Amino acid sequence: MVISPFRKGDTMRHYLSKKVKIVLILSVLLAILLTVVSNLTGISLPDLFVKGVLTPIRSGASALTAQAEQMYSYVFRYEALAAENEMLRQQIAQMEENDRRANALARENELLRDLLDLKAANESFEMVDAYVIGQGGVDWSSLLTIDRGTNSGIEVGMCAITANGQVVGLVTEVGPNYSIVKTVLDSSLEISATISSSGYNGMVQGAYTTGQVGMLRMDYLPTEAVIRNQDKVVTAGSTMYPRDLLLGYVVDAAFDDTGVAKYAILEPATDFGSLKQLFILTSYEAG
Secondary structure, eight states, X not given: OOOXXXXXXXXXXXXXXXXXXXXXXHHHHHXXXXXXXXXXXXXXXHHHHXXXXXXXXXXXXHHHHHHHHHHHHHHHHHHHHHHHXXXXXXXXXXXXXXXXXXXXXXXXXXXXXXXXXXXXXXXXXXXXXXXXXXXXXXXXXXXXXXXXXXXXXOOTTOEEEOTTSBEEEEEEEEOXXXXXXXXXXXXXXXXXXXXXXXXXXXXXXXXXXXXXXTOEEEEEEOTTOOOOTTOEEEEOOOSSXXXXXXXXXXXXXXXXXXXXXXXXXXXXXXXXXXXXXXXXXXXXXXX
């Protein structure tokens, strides 16, 4: 067996010695290069070292600092905008709430004014206010459920109206805390009525069975009756309906199937689509 004259430690020292030599050679070359550049440019070696080595480092550090400052500014601005946005959102919500309250108060004030006018024109009216809690009906029928009943003095056969004297219908069923109102749109409900401007009398009922859904029909008008669009039709007065409550307005007229009498189609005065509150006439003096 042949034994090498070099041990492992000798190999490592030889390897490190080569690395040191390379570093020394590179250092010498760099020194020579810096000296040549210094002579050519007239810049001293320390200045050249600062400009060539430290300046890029400083520039990089400055760039990193600027970027960090920019990022901090962005984060701070984002938080400020988020806080401002939340504040504006709360202000808008408060303004919307104030607007809703103002509108509700305006509607309530208008309702009270109408009610005062109605009471002033009809001093004998005794009324109970109620809110609509349900609507129903099938085909020709039209019903409302309200939140007042016998506990509030309401009875079957009482008239339901709006605050400004428009006819809603008639109470047909009563419980302790609720009532059913059959509206004027119901084809089974007949009301004696008068065309206000001319005094012609007839009977008003829901026009569903004649094909005019959501409208009223006034029958038994005399042949010679002169009927005009927008003529006001009011109650003629009876044991159930006081005189001069508003039913609707004429929108069309023609002869009936017999050719002897006339009829008129009316638009209801009550807006049933938006009706929320009504009044039950518990007592009145017939005029």
